[in-house]
Amino acid sequence: MSDQLKDNEPFIEDPSVRTTKLRRRAFVGQVLVGVIILFLWEFLTRLGWLDSYYWSSPSTIVRTGWKAITQGTLLQDLAYTSGSTILGFVSGTAAGYILGLSFWWSELYSRIFEPYMIAFNAIPKLALAPVLVIMFGIGFDSKVVLAFLMTIIVAAIAACSGVQSVDRDLEKMLVSLGAKRRHVFMKVVVPTTIPWIVSILKINISLALAGTIVGEFISSRQGIGRMILYAGQVLNIDLVWVGVVALSLLSIVMYLGTVWLEHVLMKGRAPKS
Amino acid sequence: MSELEIAGCSKYYKKNGEPMCALAETDLHVKNGRFVSIIGPSGCGKSTLFNIIAGLIRPSGGHVLLDGKDITQESGHVGYMLQKDLLLPWRSILDNVIIGLEIRGVSKKQARERALPMLKNYGLGGFEYDHPDALSGGMRQRAGLIRTLLYDKDVILLDExxxxxxxxxxxxxxxxxxxxxxxxxxxxxxxxxxxxxxIYLSDEIHVFTHRPGRIKATIEVDLPRPRSEKTLMNDRFLTLKKELLLMLREEQVSSN
Known part of the structure; x- marks a missing residue:
């Protein structure tokens, strides 16, 4: 046993052993819980304890999904939905970030526009979806615009809070080193706000997805949202589940994407700065 | 070379509609290459004076002259360091100390080349690529001062x-x-x-009064250099210390 010590060897504690052990065990546990849930779902519906008409079952979902991929348009729909979500997310988050940062440049300007930002945040953007569909058509554009509107204000508010958290003394120090405002902006304000914007990436990706799907619900010729709506209308509940699973998978992939983005943006920083 | 002259600088703020004096009209002449200290009770306007010299705030009256040139309200003429180390937590020590050079337009690569030997010679060797939160308070202050030195101004202000x-x-x-x-x-x-x-550091000490701040006395520190721990036991050191203690106690009494 590696835990056992030889007689004259000192005990050197290695905390990393504990953490790797813990991580491995946690992973096994995570997989196990997932498998159990799937099994329960499958067998409870087979035994009739859960009504398979409403709950479908993992095996049916896989079968229906496979059919939707090979005979239907599931993959095209998935591409359509993820395309508008990602486009809306990136443009909305970037625009919101820039908007929030701009509040640093002028106090007067920031005081004038802050209440409007809060007011815009209060508007339930999804309720505007029918108008947007009329304005931008039933195609791709209206979904991107919805995702954009869902994300922009969250990013702007986060960037704005980041701007307010900038350490005045850091600004002072830079000015004493001869810095102009653009130097302070690039070297202090932007880096200070990065953790703030990073912290809302995950929220925004789900908001963008919600925006897109509502857009597809209202009116669309393609997309997972349209597929779910259609399947619901013809009471093909198995296909609804396929749509939900597809969206969940999409959501997970995009979540991992934001984790990667986070990693890139926070590179070179000490953890928990 | 560089001589700093503070001619009649003062600062008044309005507080509850009443003008309040943070710094009374102050004259101070700092000769080239001298180590000059300002000592006084807290809230005596020392930091106000420094902010005026560094050009960060506008004095109510008076001028700051560097080698005869008026630098009132102009920043970037003197090096300035505060009690807080103010290192940027997202930059390594090396990238922190070169920030003044970066602002001046020196390329990052060149700036790093200039900074590396400096860090090595002044006790930060081996920490160049660490982030500030990995360093002790003393080490961080070293980095802060090296940053000020690399900015390469002849006059340096050090605020506690x-x-x-x-x-x-x-x-x-x-x-x-x-x-x-x-x-x-x-x-x-x-x-x-x-x-x-x-006393240990200076050639000359100016004692400030309690609010409103102004210079109350100036003391020449005629202790030989180089100084070491032995200086602290020197009779002359103790005499100076007694003198200063009495002066500061007077300030405390009068402020109560």
Whole structure:
């Protein structure tokens, strides 16, 4: 046993052993819980304890999904939905970030526009979806615009809070080193706000997805949202589940994407700065 | 070379509609290459004076002259360091100390090349690529001062740079600062409320009064250099200390 010590060897504690052990065990546990849930779902519906008409079952979902991929348009729909979500997310988050940062440049300007930002945040953007569909058509554009509107204000508010958290003394120090405002902006304000914007990436990706799907619900010729709506209308509940699973998978992939983005943006920083 | 002259600088703020004096009209002449300290009770306007010299705030009256040139309200003429180290937490120590050069337009690569030997020679070798939160308070203050030195101005303002350090580290840092001062021949203006520190480091000490701040007395420190821990036991050191203690006690009494 590696835990056992030889007689004259000192005990050197290695905390990393504990953490790797813990991580491995946690992973096994995570997989196990997932498998159990799937099994329960499958067998409870087979035994009739859960009504398979409403709950479908993992095996049916896989079968229906496979059919939707090979005979239907599931993959095209998935591409359509993820395309508008990602486009809306990136443009909305970037625009919101820039908007929030701009509040640093002028106090007067920031005081004038802050209440409007809060007011815009209060508007339930999804309720505007029918108008947007009329304005931008039933195609791709209206979904991107919805995702954009869902994300922009969250990013702007986060960037704005980041701007307010900038350490005045850091600004002072830079000015004493001869810095102009653009130097302070690039070297202090932007880096200070990065953790703030990073912290809302995950929220925004789900908001963008919600925006897109509502857009597809209202009116669309393609997309997972349209597929779910259609399947619901013809009471093909198995296909609804396929749509939900597809969206969940999409959501997970995009979540991992934001984790990667986070990693890139926070590179070179000490953890928990 | 560089001589700093503060001619009649003052600062008044409005508080509850009443003008309040933070710094009374002050004259101060700092000769080239001298180490000059300002000592006084807290809230005596020392930091106000520094902010005026550094060009960060506008004085109510008076001028700041550097080598005869009026630099009132102009920043970037003197090096300035505060009690907080103000290192950027997302930059390594090396990238922190070159920020002044970066602002001046020196390329990152060149700036790093210039900074590396400096970090090595002044006690930060091996920490160049660490982030500030991996360093002790003393080390961070070193980085802060090296950043100020790399900015390469002849006059350096130090506002209680060792105020937050423990006694032992502080002593170490004082000797380190004296080494640097000897090597770089800068003109230093130093704010502290520690009498020992003021005497140990300075050529000249100005005692400030309690609010409104103004210079009450000036003391020449005629202790030989180089100074070391032995200086602290010197009779002359003790005489100066007594003198300063009495003056500061008077200030405390009059402020109560």
């Amino acid at each position: 740079p060792f105020g937050a350090l423990d006694a032992q580290t502080r002593m170490q840092m004082q000797n380190w600062l004296l080494d640097i001062w000897k090597d770089f021949k800068k003109t230093v203006l130093f704010v502290t409320h520690d009498i020992d520190e003021a």
